[in-house]
Amino acid sequence: MELKNAAAVCLISLFAATLVVLIARTFDNQAAARLEPQLAQIAEELRAIRSRGGIAAASGDSAETLQDGLIVYYFHGNVRCPTCQSIESQTHDTVQKDFSSQLSKGEATWKVLNYEQPSAKALTKKFEIQMPVVVLAQVQGGEIKDWKRLDKVWALVGDKPAFKAYVQTEIERMLSIGKDPKTGATSAPASTIPVPNAENVPAKDTSTIPIP
Numbered sequence: 183m184e185l186k187n188a189a190a191v192c193l194i195s196l197f198a199a200t201l202v203v204l205i206a207r208t209f210d211n212q213a214a215a216r217l218e219p220q221l222a223q224i225a226e227e228l229r230a231i232r233s234r235g236g237i238a239a240a241s242g243d244s245a246e247t248l249q250d251g252l253i254v255y256y257f258h259g260n261v262r263c264p265t266c267q268s269i270e271s272q273t274h275d276t277v278q279k280d281f282s283s284q285l286s287k288g289e290a291t292w293k294v295l296n297y298e299q300p301s302a303k304a305l306t307k308k309f310e311i312q313m314p315v316v317v318l319a320q321v322q323g324g325e326i327k328d329w330k331r332l333d334k335v336w337a338l339v340g341d342k343p344a345f346k347a348y349v350q351t352e353i354e355r356m357l358s359i360g361k362d363p364k365t366g367a368t369s370a371p372a373s374t375i376p377v378p379n380a381e382n383v384p385a386k387d388t389s390t391i392p393i394p
Contacts, residue, residue, distance in 0.1 A: 248321045252290045252356050255317040257297040257306070266314040269335050270294065272342060273316050276349045284357065316349065318356045328359060 254277050256270045277285070277292050284290035297306040297314075309317050309331055316332040332352055338345040 248319075248324050248326065249288065249291060250321050250323065251288060252284070252353065253319045253321060254290060254292050254353065255305070255309075255319060256292075256294045256314075257302070257309075257311050257317060258294065258314045259296065259298050265336075265339055269314060269316065269339050272339065272345050273335070273349055276346050277353070280350055281353060289357070290353070318352060320356055320359060328356070330356065 254273070256273055258266055258270065274292060277290070281290050285292070295302045295305065297311045305311070308326070309319075309329060311317075311331075316335050317329060318332065319326045319329040321327065330352060332349065334348055335345065338348055
């Protein structure tokens with residue numbers, strides 16, 4: 183059972199137990215005394231679930247604190263079809279096996295979200311999510327600076343090698359954006375210089391080429 187489902191069960195149990203105690207106190211104080219320890223245990227379990235993030239502190243949307251780096255999101259709905267589950271598992275395997283170094287360094291993160299839940303409303307709108315899909319988001323300074331939705335996963339899900347190559351290539355592209363491939367430092371825009379032609383035509387009449 184998922185954590186949120188467990189939380190819901192605890193909430194229902196808490197309400198039921200409270201109601202039982204109120205009724206019991208009306209008719210039998212001894213019965214109430216026997217039930218109160220159980221109620222205390224349920225309340226303690228509820229607090230433990232909330233401390234692990236299973237229950238939001240408020241009923242409204244809560245802002246998520248994003249860690250700098252690349253976040254590989256898999257968005258799913260309330261209904262989990264076999265194809266959706268295959269997309270999730272293949273993407274997860276690619277991230278875990280091919281980007282384990284980035285995961286261990288905190289440069290990449292794997293997250294699974296239900297786009298039909300209120301907590302994912304902001305991201306669902308930002309990424310224009312309408313169906314289960316993989317999204318890559320590059321975070322800088324706690325904000326999403328660049329992102330890409332990998333819609334082709336649906337067309338490639340039946341071809342595992344092609345699916346893996348597609349996801350791997352897109353992740354590598356997002357990880358390398360704005361970085362020098364040798365040093366990892368942010369690269370500056372290429373400058374240009376005039377190049378004379380074979381007839382020594384003045385430089386102002388020649389084209390320019392970028393310096394690598």
